Amino acid sequence: MPDLNLVVAEIADEMRQRRDRGTVAHYIPELARVDPKHFGIAVVAADGTVATGGDAAMPFSIQSISKVFTLTLALGRYGDRLWRRVGREPSGSPFNSIVQLEREQGIPRNPFINAGAIAVTDLILSGHQPREALGEILSFMRFLADDADISIDETVAASEQRTGFRNAALANYMKSFGVLENPVDLTLGVYFHQCAIAMSCQQLAMAGRFLAQSGRNPSTGLQVIQPERARRINAVMLTCGHYDGSGEFAYRVGLPGKSGVGGGILAVAPGKASIAVWSPGLDAAGNSHLGRVALEALSRRMDWSIFGA
């Protein structure tokens, strides 16, 4: 087996030299300012080894990667009743499409497109004040990453709140079908703030360990979720984690993963490692271009594809 530290260092070096970097998301003004030259990678192996490269310690806006954690939280609270509010099929549409909602009575296709994540956030909010709900999400992230130094970037949150009309359209649309319980602006407030959580690749890879280790948090030895639920979250990440580029990611990388428009990707090699990469430039489907390229190299060199040796 190849040496993980060596492979990670090689990949960080290769990514540094590449010129094809995709396009930084421009529809959230605050994100548009991020330097496209950043690249970070962090891998936490099953044995606890941590290998990092590039800007692995630099915090970035995790954006939609938060959807993995809010799904986990909401499943913990509601169990399979959650699936009455959101499906688990790939959407075949861009991340912010509203067409599917009209066809399917306001039920979003899966929890990893914007509409689905808003529906999940609405569940977490129910019975709470927005501030409490956000506190719970943040505490969960800190607990999983075993790191108290994770916070919300209020500037990004405010930027999204000012410009998030498309998400407001999705939320109001679902509300018109009764899919949301709380006032639309409260649900959106929590959603915009959870997307604005800032984390480094190191923190993110730590936070993702439970998905690689049958639901267990190795820092505490606690079972965060049952093994079957961890498998199932991984399955949804594989089929739906990269919007309308999910098939491509499965084809090239062969690992469950979830991307965010901040340029981060969290990937899981079940039983082997939790991985986070970050490069702000996106491809046409809204996923980090070099992030995907790096994960493809890592998966191949470490022989981690879930689809066979």
Added chain:
Amino acid sequence: MPDLNLVVAEIADEMRQRRDRGTVAHYIPELARVDPKHFGIAVVAADGTVATGGDAAMPFSIQSISKVFTLTLALGRYGDRLWRRVGREPSGSPFNSIVQLEREQGIPRNPFINAGAIAVTDLILSGHQPREALGEILSFMRFLADDADISIDETVAASEQRTGFRNAALANYMKSFGVLENPVDLTLGVYFHQCAIAMSCQQLAMAGRFLAQSGRNPSTGLQVIQPERARRINAVMLTCGHYDGSGEFAYRVGLPGKSGVGGGILAVAPGKASIAVWSPGLDAAGNSHLGRVALEALSRRMDWSIFGA
């Protein structure tokens, strides 16, 4: 590790007793006559062990499962140029939807929906007579299954040809965009015949071994395709193999698989086993209901999910 023979026998027994059997496909008249009570299962493990249960030796119409094999054949001939004609993203639509084709200039979303498989068949046909193309497909199946006793059910093929207007619509639509090269009726003729191949679970599980074994055919020791290509075909099966029920199958079963409206499913546990199940009753998305239930049980009891222990 649980005993495979025992597990397979248990599952066959449990399936025999279940009353929820789905609905036999009625849109192909010849298939509508099949008795919904059939259930078969065959598992070929990596070590060569074969475990079977129920009607494992009874031939059935493999229908869309043939798409896995024609994709393999066409990739062998055209390599990655094939992907100019067909995508590899889940469709988010029923198996025979034409809406997506209008939105995307006649390029089908993936090779496992009808439109995509017709485009792949058209590639195989190019430069050949229909009879030759069909002969090649059949020879490939016999070679993979190591069994000369596999043939086309001409009654089923004729039944599809007489009633396959929706597939004719898809083919003509693609032709109008220049996605098909051959005369529409010739391409459709080959397509309807490949769908009408009759095989038993035993034969099908044998034919699928190369996908579980890094592209190698254990009967001959020959490398059918490169390991990376086997992984990638598995990835496409996982994200697209069950039409608009692909997310559900990944979530519940956790294995790459391809279903057919004849009620068969071919599934792959990479490095571990090739599996075929058959039960004619379908669920709403057009996939074998008990087939999926049986695979879910098998995957859980053998701990074969690709998404973690």
Added chain:
Amino acid sequence: MPDLNLVVAEIADEMRQRRDRGTVAHYIPELARVDPKHFGIAVVAADGTVATGGDAAMPFSIQSISKVFTLTLALGRYGDRLWRRVGREPSGSPFNSIVQLEREQGIPRNPFINAGAIAVTDLILSGHQPREALGEILSFMRFLADDADISIDETVAASEQRTGFRNAALANYMKSFGVLENPVDLTLGVYFHQCAIAMSCQQLAMAGRFLAQSGRNPSTGLQVIQPERARRINAVMLTCGHYDGSGEFAYRVGLPGKSGVGGGILAVAPGKASIAVWSPGLDAAGNSHLGRVALEALSRRMDWSIFGA
């Protein structure tokens, strides 16, 4: 030529006896309480004759009929620049569909579906306070109807504001494409209030006279709009005035018209009459059932179809 008073009296009588009354709109709670037995009709002929029948003097919520008047106002202020924000083609979709907006970059198909009317209201609001914009709309209605006794039903407006999530989705969606200039909630506030204007058939038929008389208001002799503009508004009413039932209305009635979910319809027989009918029960496309039936009878008996003798 048949006697208008007689024909109107006959029709009012026939409508009173019919049992097929459609279904009262239930999605605006306040409207759901209206008694489905009401029927009113008022016709103002070109010579000034006024013929009425049934509940012609009872005010009802004009809802989308207001869209004709806000379009007229906005055309007066912006001229043909208005058409940069909204198209003039039938939508082929229900009145509150959002699908078309995604396909066409947030530009609504015409000013008579909800999205289009919201875009028109947004234009009227620009440079004004909501209260001023509403005042202008109301003054215009009073001027056209030559009747100071027209007002907004605040209970209906509040009911719509509380439950208008689908309209909020449409407005936010357009805002995300830059089609709206003002804050979404302000534009929606004006929109919900204009829809809540209460008028009787008599008032409405008076207000519609300028469309039947080449843009002239006979009360004052003033030219409200140029003759060509009146013709063009009539044309848009004919092709788009009844949502996805516009073809049916043209086919059966043969007059330009605009319906509202309150059960009213304003129709125009160019050069001959301005007509208002009201019956709260709607058909599947959201148009007054008996209103359409009554107009079909009127048009046939008076020989008023614009499509030939």
Added chain:
Amino acid sequence: MPDLNLVVAEIADEMRQRRDRGTVAHYIPELARVDPKHFGIAVVAADGTVATGGDAAMPFSIQSISKVFTLTLALGRYGDRLWRRVGREPSGSPFNSIVQLEREQGIPRNPFINAGAIAVTDLILSGHQPREALGEILSFMRFLADDADISIDETVAASEQRTGFRNAALANYMKSFGVLENPVDLTLGVYFHQCAIAMSCQQLAMAGRFLAQSGRNPSTGLQVIQPERARRINAVMLTCGHYDGSGEFAYRVGLPGKSGVGGGILAVAPGKASIAVWSPGLDAAGNSHLGRVALEALSRRMDWSIFGA
């Protein structure tokens, strides 16, 4: 009232000088060869006056204008039962869209888009040989135009038959829902031939007289169809006669009309005139650009808009 001959001569002259001519349809190879500089106009007034200009005597391919005549024929044979097979609402989509058919179980939106016209042709074919059906259509055209010298351009028909894959997709799609009764290739054969009828503006304007004159053919004095049916066909022409440019045509021209991709338009001024124009260059919606411009000028100068003086 302005002099018709003078107005027609002026318009022919103005059109000759214009440079904006649209784009000749290229998807039917045979039509792509037509010189875009042609322009013809013919007006048959209610009093029998015939005014012509430009290439009014030159035959061109009437294409979709034939749909008006096959609709008339089929209504004559089937009456309102025809409407079980085809709707009468504008489609909100391009002329050859298949999306709507999937949403509405194979029932085309109206008889003037391709799918709808194919369904109407299928009705005319039922119980006949294709040659008989075509003969009946041709005889009907000759009878209406009072001119035996109208025929089918076999080269155009063959060109369409070779390349009409999109129409074949539409037909097969409808067949899969049982909307067509006859073998798809027979129905398409008749359809392609009816589209390939060649007529001059003079012949076409003569053939359209019955729609301007309450259903009467002035040559014979015979009532071709009842007045109400003539009105209703005019209504469908107004709302659906120009594909997804129907709203625009109503807005600008204010007359019922039907266009064809050969560049012809038949328009009707009820009670006043039957009009045919021809200019091969099309606009983005597939309607003759100069044809529409000429009709707009004619309608304005003669004050013929149905939407008011």
